[in-house]
Amino acid sequence: MRLDKVVGLVALWASRRPTLISVANKVRHQCERIIGLSLSAGIDHERNGEGWLVERLAPTCGYFVDVGGNVGAWSLAMAGRMSNPRGMIFEPSPATAAVLRENLSQYPGLEVVEIAVSDAPGQASFFAEPDTGETSSLIVGHARSDANCVQVQVSTLDQELGKRRIPHVDLLKIDAEGFDYHVLRGAIGYIARGAIDVIQFEYNYPWADAGSTLGGAISLLQRHGYDVSVLLPDGLREFRYDKFREFFHYSNFVAVRRGFLFRG
Known part of the structure; x- marks a missing residue:
């Protein structure tokens, strides 16, 4: 049996095991973190x-x-x-x-x-952090929990x-x-x-x-x-x-x- 077919069968078997899926998720997140660290200096x-x-x-x-x-x-x-x-x-x-x-x-x-x-003009909710926080954002949940929601013009x-x-x-x-x-x-x-x-x-x-x-x-x-x-x-x-x-x-x-x- 070809190796790629064996690997496919093992992957299919693992995909039916919740514990292995959880392990795969954790491994994936750590791998992404390692890749990110290799491509950044802060x-x-x-x-x-x-x-x-x-x-x-x-x-x-x-x-x-x-x-x-x-x-x-x-x-x-x-x-x-x-x-x-x-x-x-x-x-x-x-x-x-x-x-x-x-x-x-x-x-x-x-x-x-x-x-x-x-990418389009209009109005939007902006989550402005106090003390000129650097992660103020248009994205809900990205800014700190103490961010103040303000309406801003978008262009x-x-x-x-x-x-x-x-x-x-x-x-x-x-x-x-x-x-x-x-x-x-x-x-x-x-x-x-x-x-x-x-x-x-x-x-x-x-x-x-x-x-x-x-x-x-x-x-x-x-x-x-x-x-x-x-x-x-x-x-x-x-x-x-x-x-x-x-x-x-x-x-x-x-x-x-x-x-x-x-x-x-």
Whole structure:
């Protein structure tokens, strides 16, 4: 009997045993955690590769967009390395947006936009954590239990960039706590015509609650002329989706428009 048939019969036998199904679930979760840890160096943007990307792109960056700016740590790092800081930072939490404006007040070329970003305009419930919490989200249950539910305006990047007649974005950074793929879909006009050079987006377990998949995001970007890599402290590493599949743990990915060359 062929080995693959034997394996199939064993799997079929195991699928009828609740105890083995429970063990398989636990093993799967641990395997996904191991994969996630191998593709991430944590959330500190100065150490997880985001700083590496900023150092290489900021000196020649003309305009950036930061979706999910929180209090502005990443945007300040970008602006501090740009010769003429210009950009747009989105933060839907009213209290956090107020702190963000104060933190970025030294840069008149940076606009703080107090709305959420997704793939369609409208209104939505946003769960805003106190004390400018970093996991405030549009997703029920992702934010901390003490989060305050507020109604916020929702728009798309295509709409907001178009209103301001921004022709080109050098770097788009997305940290939308699970809605990153929705943000990408809402920027499809700019993505399809190659009007964004580099896109950095976060991938994490809230993607599942948002109905999103990494495979879908990568497929969308590749169809429109982008190469997608995982971001690590020492730079970009090739990522093969057919090898890793979905693992729903924190990591950062970078999509680079084909033909764009890193400098420095």
